Amino acid sequence: MSIRKWFYLFWTTLLIGAGGAVVAGLALQAVNGRIEFKSTADLFIYPLILFGYGMLVSVYSQLGFFAYLILNYMGTGVFRRKVWQYIQLVLAVLALLELIFLRTFVGGERNVVSDLILGIVILLTAIIVSYFKVRSTNSSAWIPTFFFMTAITIVETIGVLRIGVDSATVFIVIPLIASNAFQILMLHRILKPRTG
Template sequence: MTSRNWVRLFMTTSLTGGLTTAIVGFIVRWKEFQPYFTEFRIMDILSTTIWLIVMGFLFSVISQMGFFAYLTVHRFGLGIFKSVSLWNAVQSVLILFALFDLVYLRYVNFAKSGESIFPYFLPAVVLLLVGLIVSWFKVKQTNPSAFIPALFVMVVVTLVEWVPVLRVNERSWLYLMMFSLMACNAYQLLILHKLNSQSEKDRQKRSHQSGSNKDNPLKGKINKRPSI
């Protein structure tokens, strides 16, 4: 990816995180912020919005660090297992363990005496459903082998990024960070291959303009459809 497209990815992902956090923040903490609107407290609305957007920027940075860390791990995994299908099988097992831990560990650590385990399934179900939808779109845009890596990012990577809030288990922050991370990770997954393709076209264009296209091994080639 060219530096220009990397900056574009960083800025748009940050914007995605900021807007998502602002919207979700007002929804999940509506009881707290409702007086700002009913009493027309414009300064309070603006300051709260700015604060939520800044928090969204922070969440987006966490998302981007986790996403690029996974891209490195993904390449290592393909190199170690020497097979896309085997590496995908390993990731599938890790996805199942992550979902199980999300339900079981939260229930063990935070459930009150006699409380049912079923409410603790909700975040895991939401995470899985969103992951399946995003992975389906990723496959439509690239190839079938991208399904499991995309689902791994949406489930396991999101969970790892989500750990600081999961340990506190404060409801509003739980969902605030969850939806922001999911939005940022989904955006990065669905835009990455487009930016990589555009970066390659830009390099070919510059090479052609500089007169070196004749000896360029990338001449006339477009990068193969990615595995993620």
């Protein structure tokens, strides 16, 4: 990957994350209405704050993405490709089970409904993104994409899950999922060699 291609991926992911945070923040404000705006200037500053926050979340997402690329490179170097795919699938399922069931039943940390909804959203998003990745590339991309969109996304959300506030979870998960999905779907296009 050249610096120019990485730069393109970096800035477009920043914009995707920023857009996701603006959408999430405005939707939460419309539903909850907890923030009271004192002037018209506040109405314009709030989306700018959301935009900046989304950029920070997208940088966090990019760190997770490059960590996954290194992990995948190491995994394919240590294990045979088929074995590494099975390992990723098992880890993805374990991450989902930990998110949905173990934290509630073993640790008693949160409400089971919130974790179940979050787990289902992450699972459905992972399936949809994996489907589009396979359509754009080949069938061998399904498990790595599914693993990235489930296990890595769950690892990236651990910090906000410890807070235990549903609106904070929504506020980080939407731009994070948008950034992760964009990066994994764009990777093969960016790595594709130039023809001509």
